[in-house]
Amino acid sequence: MTDVENEKEKMLKLIYQDPLTEVYNRRKLNEYYAEVIQKDNLSIWVFVFDLDNFKSSNDAFGHAVGDQILIQFSNILMNEFPSNALVSRLGGDEFCVLLPETTHLDILRIQSNIVLKMQEFNLFGVSVSIGKTFARNPRYHELDELLVEADSNMYSQKKSKKIQSK
Template identity: 35%
Template sequence: MAEYSCISIITIACTVLCIICFVLVKIIYHQKRQVMDLHLLTQKDELTQAYTRRYFCEILEYHLKLIQRYNNSSAVLMIDIDNFKEINDTFGHPFGDNVLIQVVRECNHALRESDVIARYGGDEFILLCPLITHEDLIIIAQRVQNALRDFQGVPITLSVGACLFEKTFSASHIIHSADKALYNAKKNGKDRIEFLIP
C-alpha cells in the first residue's frame, strides 16, 4: 500500500513538473517571439516596408567600418517626392500612402542587390549605394528618378540629392551632405538630381 502511494506521488509530481516545464517553455517562446517582433518593428517602416531611419543609420555606420579596407567610394542618396502635400490634398491620404509604397517598390526594382533603402521621414527616403563609381551613381539616381513618372494616371516626380563619399567621412556628415544636395535639387526646380562630393 505504501509502495502504491509512493508511486502515485511520484507520478503526480512528474506530471506537475512536466506541466510546469511545458508552461515555462511556452512563456519563454512567447517572450522571444515578442522580442523578435519588436526588433522587426525597429527595422522596418510599417507602411512602406523600407528600413527605418534608425536602422539605416546603423547600417551606414557598419558600412563605414567595412570600407576602411577598400579605396572605393560609396554614396548616399536622399529622395523627396515633389509636391507630396498637394498630392495628398488633391487625391487623399490613402492615395498618398500608395505613392509612398510604390516609390519603395519601384526603387527596389531599380536598385542593385547591395543597395539599401529606408524611409527617412514623411515623403523622404534615403539610399545607401555601397562601392559605387560616379558614373554608376548617375545611372542609379536616374533609375530611381524615372521609376515613378506616372502612377495611376498621376505624374509623380522625385528630387534626388546624392553624396559620393569615401572612408574619411562620418555618417552624420554624409547624410547632411546628401540632404544639402537634395535641398539644391528642390531649390533649382525639383524633378532633378544634384550631386555633392564633400
C-alpha cells in the same frame, strides 16, 4: 522556424522596418552605417530622395492614395538599387539609400531609371528630387554630415526644377 525565432524576427521588423513601406527606418540606417560601412571603411554613395508636391497630392487625392504613392516609390527604390544597398524611409516623403562600392556610371543609370519610373506619378503631380554625395573613406565621416550634404544637393535640384518650370 521555432516560435522563439519567429518572435525574434517580428521584434527585429518592429525595430528596424517602416510599417507602411516596409523598407528600413532611420535606426537601421544609422546602425548599418556604423557597423558595416564605417567598420569596413567601404566607399559609399548616400542618396536622399524627396517627393515633390507630395503634400498637395495627398491633400487633393486623399491619404490612401498618398500611402500608395509612398509604397510604390519605395518599391521603385528597392527594385532599382542592387541588393547591397540599404533603402530606408527617413520620414514623411523623404527616403535615403546607402550604396557601397559602386561606379559613377551605375549611379547615373539607377538615377535615370528612377526618374523614368516616376513618370507614372505625373497623374498625381508628384515627381522626385534626388540629392547624393560620395565618401571614399566613411570612417572619417559621420552619417549626419553626409546626409546634410546629400540633402543640400537635393534642395538645389528641387530649387532648379522650380526655376525651370516658371
